[in-house]
Amino acid sequence: MSEQLLEIKDLKAYYRTPVGVVKAVDGVSLAVEREEIFGIAGESGCGKSTLAKAALRLLKPPGYIHEGNILFEGTDLMRLDREGLRKIRWRKISYIPQSSMNSLNPVMRIGDQIVDAILAHENWPRDKAEERARKLVKLVGLPERCIKMYPHELSGGMKQRVIIASSIALNPRLIVADEPTTALDVVVQRGILQTLYEIKNSLGASIVLITHDMAVHAEIDDRLMVMYAGKVAELGSVYDIFEDPLHPYSDILMSAIPAIGEKKEIKGISGRPPSLLNPPKGCRFHPRCPHVMEICRREEPLLKEVGPGRFVACHLHGSDSR
Amino acid sequence: MNEATPLLEVKNLTKKFPLGGLLRKRYLTAVENVSFQIVGDKPNITTLAGESGSGKTTISRLILGLISPTSGEILYKGRNVLEMLKHDSLTYRKEVQAVFQNPFESFNPFYTVDRLLRVPIKKFKLANSKSDEQRLIEEVLDAVGLTSERVIGKYPHQLSGGEAQRVTIARALLPRPSLLVADEPVSMVDMSLRAGILNVLLDLKKKYNMSILFVTHDLSVAYYLSDNIIMLNRGRIVEKGDAKRVITNPIHPYVKTLIKSIPMPNPKRRWRETISLDNLEEKEEARQGCIFFERCPLSMERCRKEIPEMVEVEQNHWVACHSITK
Numbered sequence: 001m002s003e004q005l006l007e008i009k010d011l012k013a014y015y016r017t018p019v020g021v022v023k024a025v026d027g028v029s030l031a032v033e034r035e036e037i038f039g040i041a042g043e044s045g046c047g048k049s050t051l052a053k054a055a056l057r058l059l060k061p062p063g064y065i066h067e068g069n070i071l072f073e074g075t076d077l078m079r080l081d082r083e084g085l086r087k088i089r090w091r092k093i094s095y096i097p098q099s100s101m102n103s104l105n106p107v108m109r110i111g112d113q114i115v116d117a118i119l120a121h122e123n124w125p126r127d128k129a130e131e132r133a134r135k136l137v138k139l140v141g142l143p144e145r146c147i148k149m150y151p152h153e154l155s156g157g158m159k160q161r162v163i164i165a166s167s168i169a170l171n172p173r174l175i176v177a178d179e180p181t182t183a184l185d186v187v188v189q190r191g192i193l194q195t196l197y198e199i200k201n202s203l204g205a206s207i208v209l210i211t212h213d214m215a216v217h218a219e220i221d222d223r224l225m226v227m228y229a230g231k232v233a234e235l236g237s238v239y240d241i242f243e244d245p246l247h248p249y250s251d252i253l254m255s256a257i258p259a260i261g262e263k264k265e266i267k268g269i270s271g272r273p274p275s276l277l278n279p280p281k282g283c284r285f286h287p288r289c290p291h292v293m294e295i296c297r298r299e300e301p302l303l304k305e306v307g308p309g310r311f312v313a314c315h316l317h318g319s320d321s322r
Numbered sequence: 323m324n325e326a327t328p329l330l331e332v333k334n335l336t337k338k339f340p341l342g343g344l345l346r347k348r349y350l351t352a353v354e355n356v357s358f359q360i361v362g363d364k365p366n367i368t369t370l371a372g373e374s375g376s377g378k379t380t381i382s383r384l385i386l387g388l389i390s391p392t393s394g395e396i397l398y399k400g401r402n403v404l405e406m407l408k409h410d411s412l413t414y415r416k417e418v419q420a421v422f423q424n425p426f427e428s429f430n431p432f433y434t435v436d437r438l439l440r441v442p443i444k445k446f447k448l449a450n451s452k453s454d455e456q457r458l459i460e461e462v463l464d465a466v467g468l469t470s471e472r473v474i475g476k477y478p479h480q481l482s483g484g485e486a487q488r489v490t491i492a493r494a495l496l497p498r499p500s501l502l503v504a505d506e507p508v509s510m511v512d513m514s515l516r517a518g519i520l521n522v523l524l525d526l527k528k529k530y531n532m533s534i535l536f537v538t539h540d541l542s543v544a545y546y547l548s549d550n551i552i553m554l555n556r557g558r559i560v561e562k563g564d565a566k567r568v569i570t571n572p573i574h575p576y577v578k579t580l581i582k583s584i585p586m587p588n589p590k591r592r593w594r595e596t597i598s599l600d601n602l603e604e605k606e607e608a609r610q611g612c613i614f615f616e617r618c619p620l621s622m623e624r625c626r627k628e629i630p631e632m633v634e635v636e637q638n639h640w641v642a643c644h645s646i647t648k
Contacts, residue, residue: 043512043513043514044512185374186373186541186583186584186585187579187583189585190583190585190593193585194593194596212512212513213585214513214587215542215584215586215587216585218585218587218588218589218592219586219589219592219593220592238589239589239590242588242590249514252514254587255517256513256514256516256517257542257587258517258520258543258545258546258547259586259588260541260545260569260570260581260586261545265521266517266520266521268514268516268518268519268521269514269515270518272482272484272515273482273512
């Protein structure tokens with residue numbers, strides 16, 4: 001009887017490459033609660049997409065899960081076989097991969113594509129699936145006539161809505177959306193985020209929202225996790241993190257965004273994200289950190305709870321320095 | 323407005339792309355009757371902003387002479403750019419430089435990155451000796467916050483996106499241009515490195531006495547960087563003027579919607595009301611009246627038929643909307 005919907009413990013997901021093993025996700029633990037929007041932030045190459053794929057057991061070679069536990073409603077996903085996973089995917093967990101709006105079949109009507117997705121997982125009569133497809137299209141804010149249209153007749157935002165519609169077709173408990181608004185214009189982005197928010201409320205589902213855009217996280221997340229170089233840097237309520245980022249990396253991410261109406265100088269950091277083939281010793285952020293101390297070069301900081309529900313992996317915070 | 327000749331003046335610029343159609347030719351109007359200028363008496367940053375399909379990149383490509391206009395003209399320091407490119411292209415190519423979205427497309431992966439810096443030095447004969455060349459390279463790398471040890475002798479794949487983009491900016495600085503056209507130069511660069519590049523651009527404006535035409539879809543970036551802004555919607559200018567004024571006090575209904583939709587990096591200032599906009603793509607043919615007519619909450623009968631004129635509503639703040647002229 002777990003309260004959490006999804007619980008990941010010490011997950012390690014690596015890629016085998018000719019020059020060595022890339023440790024894209026290196027010991028990540030997290031728990032997604034019911035009916036929440038859980039954001040994952042971080043820059044390209046920090047492992048956020050790999051984490052999502054690994055957590056859903058969708059990682060393909062050369063990627064593999066080195067170790068870790070993934071519990072979904074108490075079921076250990078690591079122990080399930082293909083058939084077992086098939087039963088859970090789409091019905092319980094659905095996944096919206098990056099740029100999936102470009103994966104619609106160009107020669108099939110929108111309605112038929114949604115129906116196909118339903119029938120691949122449920123043994124329903126066709127007219128029931130069609131009825132469901134009509135409802136879904138309206139639910140995501142598309143006009144009903146889209147059912148009869150082909151993908152090329154739709155704009156990018158509309159295609160993304162079709163993808164969202166089919167992802168919620170079977171009332172999943174968890175929706176994992178990887179950069180769902182990245183290539184879209186701001187007005188369309190706002191519409192899509194609104195729709196995701198409404199879906200969370202009307203279906204009572206949880207959403208894992210992966211995006212590098214901190215402003216999007218600020219707009220709709222309940223909780224936020226910041227990743228750096230395959231590890232969790234900070235995790236907590238989105239309000240707390242934006243109010244007072246504890247990890248120097250989250251702090252920099254916040255101060256790097258220009259905000260309209262504010263007259264502050266934005267700041268970046270020097271250096272570049274580390275190679276995950278051969279990550280730096282100690283804290284992975286230490287070569288770029290403005291607050292680097294001696295201990296950071298030697299010892300890797302563990303993720304510590306520094307306040308209720310507030311976790312940070314940094315030597316500046318936690319029991320030893322308080 | 324200004325006594326001095328503008329650095330760049332765009333007059334009634336229109337660009338139509340043929341869409342095929344064997345018997346009855348159809349056209350896509352990417353840019354329609356666009357006019358604006360970049361003042362010549364002091365360096366400034368002018369931003370072309372708009373969503374995808376607004377024509378911002380087409381305008382920058384027209385200015386760079388990469389495509390030719392259907393009608394209208396572009397004047398650089400009072401001289402027609404098309405003429406200049408025909409007879410005196412070296413001067414224009416030297417004084418107007420460009421930086422593009424994907425820095426890696428500017429590099430040949432088989433050569434080290436310093437080649438990108440040495441070619442323009444040769445082409446424009448900027449150095450008399452090897453040591454002169456070295457000094458020039460170090461100077462521009464320093465201006466963009468790089469060191470020669472970090473860059474010289476390296477291959478493009480050894481640089482991060484931010485570093486690569488800094489190198490292409492350094493290259494653009496070599497001939498000491500008067501105008502830098504920067505088309506979405508930070509949209510492929512990671513957040514933590516983006517700020518550094520924006521600050522470099524601000525710095526260069528002063529240090530190199532150089533104006534920048536910045537093309538972006540990101541209005542927060544535009545707000546941070548620009549002196550003037552030109553807001554485009556489907557090929558037409560809908561609002562333009564002082565960037566801070568336009569962005570904090572937008573008048574045109576389209577620009578208002580756009581600015582309201584920008585997510586704020588502050589969870590305490592979340593969107594309150596929900597917005598609804600017709601998602602359907604506008605019909606390409608519907609260009610007789612106001613471009614925003616079908617989606618506009620304020621639309622009147624007049625908007626369907628008449629294209630609104632640009633009106634100055636306050637100092638250096640222009641809007642094209644019938645609702646303000648009545």
